[in-house]
Amino acid sequence: MAELLTALFALIGGAIGGVLGVGGGIVFVPALAIILGEPQLQAEATSLLAIVPVAIVGTWRQHRHGNVRVRDGLLIGVLAVPGVVIGVIVANAVSERALELGFAGLMLFVASQLIRRALRGEKPPPAPPADSS
Template sequence: MPASTDLLITLPLGAALGFFGGVFGIGGGIIAIPLLVLAFGMPQPLAQGTALVLMVPNLLVGWWRYNQRHPAPLRPAIALGVLATLTTWVASHFATRLTPTTLRIVFSVFLLLLAVHLLTRHRRNAAQVDAARVNARLIPLVGIVGGSSMGLLGIGGGLLATPILTSWFGLRQTTAQSLALALVAPSSVIALITYASAQRVDWGMGLPMAVSGLFTVSAGVALAHRLPERRMQAAFAWMLLVTALWLLLEPYLLRRLG
């Protein structure tokens, strides 16, 4: 396919992913990876590595902007980021050695469990603070959970870290999100480097998507503030559920039809 034709596909695609990433408050990878697998036929490891190209600039910019308004406590942020980065490095090396089929199943199950959790959890006020149940000195250990997810799946660090920090450690939502960004931003860079060194990145597709996505993420964030939060969360959860089931069932259905 000519390069000009590639750009006609990747630039609008990146813009759309950046926009919806802004709407749903995510890095875009959780949408991009299934799309690259199902619509473009990418093997799961290549899709995860390519999606990281899109996610890294969004996460780094998001980290910088969020900390301007809600600075993270320095010492726990550094400890969390360091431990998450090391864990990401180990997990991503492990992920690049898995077969595409195995990694696809692991990714699909993660999406499925996340969707079920989002659909069944009790709605709470974002400003509500739970009583701390775990000593705050253990906060850096959350980096192991988030880093493992970032390295293995290329996504999920913030999705896992934020609720743990609020419900287990009693942190405010803004503090938890700031610490979660301190976890996922450097972890995403390490994950991308590892996937790239293992030849699991399509730069020709990832770079144009990353560039165009940066121009639309702000518009997505602006729209998110105008939409009903509960309906958005429900729509996002149902989208994840359908995507996870399709990722799991598509190979079986294709074999039956073949």
């Protein structure tokens, strides 16, 4: 049964990622931790691995539609590497409860900002065009 639930959440997470451009972790981490009962740290680490093929395919498909700013994406990816190294060290040093609260807090903050922007009718600033390569 756990495998069936995992497959279902993988499909849902991939679809949400494709539609909304969010990392699968928004679906994968809660599904693994809450529904399948994995410890928070293990759910986060497993989600990181699961996101790799999702990100590759999503990027490839979005690039075909001209929506990817390759230079910015690569710059963010390269510069995020030191941050993720530090983050993994911190994640392994803090309590399970701290990880759960941190993850939930981040999701609440992002949700509140998106809701605030939508209710006010604010639009994000115009983005430069995507790469033509």
